[in-house]
Amino acid sequence: MIKEAKFVISNSNPGNCPKPDRAEIAFIGRSNVGKSSLINAITEQKGLAKTSQKPGKTQLINHFLIDEHWYLVDLPGYGFAKVNKKVKDGWEAMISTYLKKRENLCGVCVLIDSRLPPQQIDLEFILWCATEGVPAVLVFTKADKQSKSKTSQNIQAFIRKLENFVEEAPQYFITSAEKGTGKEELTEFLEELVKEYDSGELNP
Ligand SMILES: Nc1nc2c(ncn2[C@@H]2O[C@H](COP(=O)(O)OP(=O)(O)OP(=O)(O)O)[C@@H](O)[C@H]2O)c(=O)[nH]1
Numbered sequence: 001m002i003k004e005a006k007f008v009i010s011n012s013n014p015g016n017c018p019k020p021d022r023a024e025i026a027f028i029g030r031s032n033v034g035k036s037s038l039i040n041a042i043t044e045q046k047g048l049a050k051t052s053q054k055p056g057k058t059q060l061i062n063h064f065l066i067d068e069h070w071y072l073v074d075l076p077g078y079g080f081a082k083v084n085k086k087v088k089d090g091w092e093a094m095i096s097t098y099l100k101k102r103e104n105l106c107g108v109c110v111l112i113d114s115r116l117p118p119q120q121i122d123l124e125f126i127l128w129c130a131t132e133g134v135p136a137v138l139v140f141t142k143a144d145k146q147s148k149s150k151t152s153q154n155i156q157a158f159i160r161k162l163e164n165f166v167e168e169a170p171q172y173f174i175t176s177a178e179k180g181t182g183k184e185e186l187t188e189f190l191e192e193l194v195k196e197y198d199s200g201e202l203n204p
C-alpha cells in the first residue's frame with residue numbers, strides 16, 4: 001500500500017529528470033486511456049496528477065516520489081491525432097528518449113483501454129518496448145465501463161494478437177480508476193518491482 005505521494009518535478013527534457021538514484025516506474029499509453037487517473041487512484045490522491053476528459057492533458061514527464069522511496073512517473077499519451085505533427089513528434093521523441101535512456105527505470109505500465117478491440121498503435125508500442133528492452137506490463141483501464149465478459153473478450157483478443165509476434169505476452173492487470181478495481185494488485189506488483197530493484201535482482 002502506498003502511504004505517501006508527492007509531486008517532485010515536470011520536465012520536457014528527459015535529461016533534466018531527477019538524479020536516477022532510486023527505483024522508477026512509468027505509466028504510458030494512448031492519450032486519454034487513464035494514466036493520470038490511475039496514478040491518483042493508486043496513490044489515493046485525487047488531484048496529484050492532472051486529468052481531463054480531453055486527450056492531451058499530460059504534456060510533460062512528471063515525477064512523483066512515493067513513500068520517500070521510489071519514483072512513479074506520469075507521461076504524455078501517444079497517438080493523439082489532434083495536436084500538430086511537430087508537437088506530436090516532439091512528445092514522441094521525448095517519451096522514447098526517456099524510455100530508452102532512463103537508467104533506473106525498472107518497469108513500464110502500458111495502459112490499454114479495455115473497452116476497445118486490439119488497437120494497432122498499442123500493439124506497435126508494446127513490440128517497440130520488447131525490441132528496445134523496455135520492461136513492460138499491460139494494464140487494462142476503465143473496466144467499469146462494460147461487462148466483465150466484454151473486458152475479458154477484448155483482453156484475450158489483445159493477447160492473441162501479441163502472441164503472433166512475441167513468445168510470451170507480458171503480464172497484465174485489469175483496473176478501474178473509477179471503482180478502484182485492481183488497485184491493490186497493481187500496487188503490490190509495483191512495490192515488488194521496487195524491492196527487486198533495491199536488492200539488485202533487476203538490472204534495468
Ligand atoms: N469510467 C472511467 N473513466 C475513467 C477511468 N480512468 C480515467 N477515466 C476518465 O478518462 C478521462 C481521461 O483520463 P486521464 O487520466 O486524464 O487520461 P490520461 O491517459 O492521463 O490522458 P493524457 O494525459 O491526455 O494522455 C477522464 O475523463 C477520466 O475521468 C476509469 O477507470 N473509469
Ligand SMILES: [Mg+2]
Nearest residue numbers: 035036057058
Ligand atoms: Mg495524463
